[in-house]
Amino acid sequence: MTGTGDGKGSRAEKLGYLGLGMMGVPMARRLLDAGYELAIWNRSAAKAKSLVEAGAKLVADARSIAESASIIFMCVTDATAVEEVVFGSTGLASVPGKGKLVVDFSSIHPEAARDIAARLKSANGMNWIDAPVSGGTKGAEEGTLAVMAGGDATDIERVRPYVLAMARRLTHMGPTGAGQMTKLCNQVIVGCAMAVLAEATRLASNAGIDAGKLPEALAGGFADSIPLQLFVPRMVQGIHSPPLGHIATILKDLDTVADVAQATSTPVPMASLAAQIFRLGKAARGADVDALEIYKLSAAKES
Template identity: 80%
Template structure:
């Protein structure tokens, strides 16, 4: 069948559970690539557009797992992953032999190792932790970076389907390695958001055109994708659609701090960024765009 990768002599059927800011555009890219996809979301209305695009709608995660051989999940936190996997009509209740879960959620490395082990014991289903970086823009454009933990053969099995949604998939090691890599990513991204907000506010308060910072610094040591992407949005007050929510960034930075404590790793910059995002959560709201951290130091309109 056109657009369907043949694996082991048969076409994989795909499932996608969790259709939020990231899940919806990622599932849409699978459909656009010609793959057969069954979807489920706790709020069924979010699946309507995907069903119109050709997806099949499941009644629960259990039904997704009965139909699909590879199940992608992308939900908010470890509690949501637990509910999808082990809750009523969850993935663990379906036959698991030969099936593989690829979890794009960002959760604690220990949580992903525990969930993977419990699921394998429950029904033999495989697990890859595969958090992503690139935000909703990357999900829409298929430019995400995916960092994976799990068995090498499982990662290679999932690779062609992941690369229908992302630009890069890197196998970082055993289960949990993908989540640990994502924490390193969030140290850099969360810190960059805080630093760029500071630099942008300094420019504005000192009377220069902050919107020209990306142009002025392009090609120099300060140049980066965050500089080019974040600063125009900060200056222009462009926060819809959000690149990521304040609550999500804070969750990840708090996980960084916990893992750092358990590994005796000093993380002073990530800790400061976490406190700034905690202030932003109180000031702007948990669901606000993470780039609204810029508004902590000046105008809030």
């Protein structure tokens, strides 16, 4: 793509994206749609096909991304995957990295983010921003994600125009790890909201009223929210594909909340209860089903 006065093309940073899952594919596509050249990599190359057709360059491994890109975006499943992408034999740490920057959209433990960032900086001079997101696949597709970031303020401003091609909001929350800590607060609210909305929706259904009308009836009142408007219709209508998020993902985050809460002597009774509901959901429905399938736990006849 040609360089223009809008900051794209030859005047833009060279971008890379690692991890093309439920969030990575639509986020990377928005960078392409914004006119940025993009190198991509994923363990399963098949997931990259649509992005290659849209103009992305598929490379052989994470190291190839680090060699070609000055800003490297990443969204993988957990801290183990982050560790492998960064420090594996063909990882980001295997090439000189001074002046380059990793923006990690993954949701991992704040301590893991701080540790990985420090080790990478020591290994090759590459800087790190932990930047978990909220808004789900719908937000990724529509570019309405909220991004909460930890890292150096100068680095945050450097990546801002590129992040805002994928998101509606980028908030600098503090030093490395602060983005992950903010995401945990987000997950306390979202996880508890899912559990409470499943309970309210089942109560309405069992009492004989049209649970599908709850979003309309409560709109504008104190109970109104984006989760109410988005989650309840999906629960009532049994819409779980594609999933808004996997049970295993929200459970991982709520278990991390419990770990941080113990370390900081913070009582989290509601988040702990929500975690147990999702743990039941994982046992009954499976790890990779839509998190909203916890609604089915309270109805024995649901399939």
